[in-house]
Amino acid sequence: MSEIPKTYEPQAIEEKWYSKWLADGCFTADPARVSAKRPAYSIVIPPPNVTGVLTLGHVLNNTIQDILARRARMLGKEVLWLPGTDHAGIATQNVVEKSLRKSGEMKHRDDLGREALVEKIWAWKEEYGGRILQQLRALGASCDWSRTRFTMDPEYSKCVSRIFVDLYNKGLIYRGKRMVNWCPASLTALSDEEVEMRPVNGLLYYFKVEVVEEPGTFLTIATTRPETIPGDSGVAVSPRDSRYSHLIGKHVRRPLPLENQTPLPVVADDHIDPEFGTGVLKVTPAHDKADYEIGQRHSLEIIEVIDPRGIMNELAGKDLAGLDRFEARKKAAELLRDAGLLEREEPYQNNVGYSERGQVPIEPRLSEQWFLKYPNVEEARNIVADGGMRFFPERWAKVYDHWMGNLQDWCISRQLWWGHRIPVWYRKNDPALRDRMASDENTSSRADSSLHVSTEPPPDSENWEQDPDVLDTWFSSWLWPFATMGWPKKTETLGKFYPTTDLVTGPDIIFFWVARMIMAGFEWMGEKPFENVYFTGIIRDKQGRKMSKSLGNSPDPLDLIGKYGADALRFGVMRSAPLGQDVLFDEKNVELGRNFCTKLWNAARFRQMQGSGPDGFTTEGEINPLLLTSDDKWILLRLDTAIREVSLALDEYRFSDAAQILYRFFWSEYCDWYLEAAKAALNSDGVERKANTLAVMDFVLGHTLRLFHPFLPFITEELWNGMGFNLDLPPKQGGETIQTSRWPQPLDDDFKAHYGITPEDDLAARAKYETVFAGRGLRRDFNIASNKRIRFVLQPVSELAAHDIDVLRILLNAEHLDIDPAYAAPKGTPRALTPLGTLFLPLEGLIDVEAEKQRISKEIAKVEDELAKVRAKLANPAFAEKVPPVVLEDHRQREATWAEKLAHLHQVLAQF
RNA sequence: GCGCGCUUAGCUCAGCGGUAGAGCGCUUGCUUCACACGCAAGAAGUCACAGGUUCGAACCCUGUAGCGCGCACCA
Secondary structure (H helix, E strand, O other), rough: OOOOOOOOHHHHHHHHHHHHHHHHHOOOHHHHHHOOOEEEEEOOOOOOOOOOOHHHHHHHHHHHHHHHHHHHHHHOEEEEEEOOOOOHHHHHHHHHHHHHOOOOOOOHHHHHHHHHHHHHHHHHHHOOOHHHHHHHHHHHOOHHHHHHOOOOOOHHHHHHHHHHHHHHHHOOEEEEEEEEEEEEEEEEOOOOOHHEEEEEEEEEEEEEEEOOOOOOEEEEEEOHHHHHHHHEEEEEEEOOOOOOOHOOEEOOOOOOOOOOOOOEEEOOOOOOOOOOOOEEEEEOOOOOOHHHHHHHHHHHOOOOOOOOOOEOOEEEEEOOOEEEHHHHHHHHHHHHHHHHOEEEEEEEEEEEEEOOOOOOEEEEEEEEEEEEEOOOHHHHHHHHOOOOOEEOOHHHHHHHHHHHHOOOOOOOOOOOOOOEEOEEEEEEOOOOHHHHHHHOOOHHHHHHHOEEEEOOOOOHHHHHEEOOOOEEEHHHHHHHHHHHOOOOOHHHHHHHHOOEEEEEOHHHHHHHHHHHHHHHHHHHHHHOOEEEEEEOOOOOOOOEEEOOOOOOOOHHHHHHHHHHHHHHHHHHEEEEEEEOOOOOOOOOHHHHHHHHHHHHHHHHHHHOOOOOOOOOOOOOOOOOOHOOOHHHHHHHHHHHHHHHHHHHHHHHOOHHHHHHHHHHHHHHHHHHHHHHHHHHHHHOHHHHHHHHHHHHHHHHHHHHHHHHHHHHHHHHHHHHHOOOOOOOOOOOOOOOOOOOOOOOOOOOOHHHHHOOHHHHHHHHHHHHHHHHHHHHHHHHHHOOOOOOEEEEEEOOOOOOOOHHHHHHHHHEEEEEEOOOOOOOOOOOOOOEOOOEEEOOOOOOOOHHHHHHHHHHHHHHHHHHHHHHHHHHHHHHHHHHHOHHHHHHHHHHHHHHHHHHHHHHHHHHHOOO
């Protein structure tokens, strides 16, 4: 037995244990150990951005994974928690470019050139990348670090190319000129998922155009984007709109640019809503998705007037050319006004697509990109719909289903330098190739000798040019569950740990990542990638705002760990993170966690201070059933309930419930009631009785530490060892590290029979505690300080065990507790009716008869109230008829109890 | 517009058909020999609103309002 220090110092303890766990290889997964008796449990981490730092979101997410992993180990499973990082194309390139600009190493990426910049990013990655993984260790994450992966590891990159080639050969990847979401800041195409709609306050401009065939007749058009007028190639109205039907097929004069007067055809298209604006739409096929489609239907010209940077080009006319698109908007409105064509402008709020990263409105733009038709859409959709893969909380399954039912092809090419280069080469002397490709969507070009699509460059590489683009980050992330396990080789790891058991992630990447991983899993593994998906909430501040750097409301988890300890942070976050709800983070929660750790620490310390038992060890050995007190039996029953409830909560991913149950059990039941009551036995002179109580305490503590271990890995390990539970001693709960100790089993019927524990023991102990509670209430009512030792008299309804009398006396902090069946209380003595009898607080000469009368009257009112409620129910004839017998009995019982209590109170009152 | 979630004590949230709960905060008393990061006692809620189902509704159904989120968008 080693002595537990007086104060709990998380920092030293956390470092000590984490190093030891690493040194002992506790987190290392070995597929060879997997067997029928030792099932596999696996999780792949949602790889954080390689440039990332730990946020509270990561704390939440990874604590959950760690709880799952640690509990799985305790359930005897072989656990693989596979960590790693994501190269996060745009985000990382942005971060590094920014730092290079700041340090003055470059002004624009072109200053460095592709190779040099990519080299810089790699260097940056080597230096700072993976910092977040280090930080996860401070949190206690039990990842198998020997398997850490990065989405741009050589092997992983090879997987990505292989997948691309495979999909290309299957005809699912094609190149084409399409309307894409273009980010003018990052100068790259984005997928639809990367575009975020935001309401923007702007103006709706009404301008008029003259009908060429009917001079003097004008059409009024409403638009939010007058700067695109030079790119217009038509005007559209609804075919059902009688106001304009006579104009269909005619033309209108183009208002801008002023020097270009090519007329625009008026077409009829179903897309137009006659109710909106004037019912007339200007059609800009080059700069709007819907307009593009209208243009296609009516063979309208595509006129690009905005360049990739968002600047107006020369086709926009000399007045607008060179202007930024937003300046051009104002300028265009001015020009219309000057020309007398602007009728009015009104404030208008519309939704504009923003680049998720760039904080800039995206520009729909016609551009040549690579696209993917998703594979296995039906399988992926059905596995969730049919319950073959479960989502927690379940409602995300609907969101998933909806998205899966409305899939658009995925734009997978990015005009960036950091990422997986598209494994396609073009023959240098064939400039016409790209144009041919542009209109080619079917497989006919796959045999094209001008194109080389392969994981390896063409042999005569000097004659070829590789596609300059890289792949969307998510095109590598979607392979994560199997590419990290050695695919395409049929490794033992894949064989034993795929499909993974649980995925823990945020609902914000359900489309980006989860859905795509499911499709990829089916395509290349022929199987779903995970059994269950747990979606966490989003961490917000206590006002409900999202955590953000700019608001400064995002505390650094490492600071919190330093201040309160990792266990405190974990517990605080988990206790306030209910399934499916966002988490309002408040440092108070961490404080609560810290306080709880201290409580646990001191409860263990208290046990140590009782000294060793006869064996010289803390763990006392077998519990003697004959010596169990009512308190012992009660706490064992409570423990049993806690084990059942916590296990069930964890099985259902209700982590905050599990934390709450443990908190209540340990603090309220074990510390507040059991430990205090146990002091009666500990202070008694019976050596055996004392030893038996210590044995019960050890039993309960041993179980409690194990129940807490997934939540509080460090402090539980420290106490487990400090208290000697790691030694192979009775009651044999042990193991060297708590990590591989057995997850507690409920106390079964045999156990209860052996120790003579019945449900009645729960009631017996509660009766005692209720009596204590009543006595404390009397103290309060008569302003007697809780430290003042006084005399109580109990007039019992039945005989009491000596132990129970001891407990009552100690918990009441009574100098004396007289048990007197014939007690004749002086007139006006305060009393309380308890399950054990009437408890008196004799005040010897200090009795205030009036006060006591008032107090009793108040209580009578309360009891009458309750009694009336129950009687009202019972009085209803339908009640007795329809209610289940148990409930009826319960109500009758309640009525009797209240009635008895009322009668007694009246009797007491009558004595005054 | 479609879909989802939320509305319970001052705050954050449990409870989801049978006597309104927790933590924090608040009040009062306690350096009671594990813990003041503590102990004890307490105040505090027409469970958003309106209907309905039921013997019985915070809980089920319908509708309304407010807040939040997702998807789709009309220029």
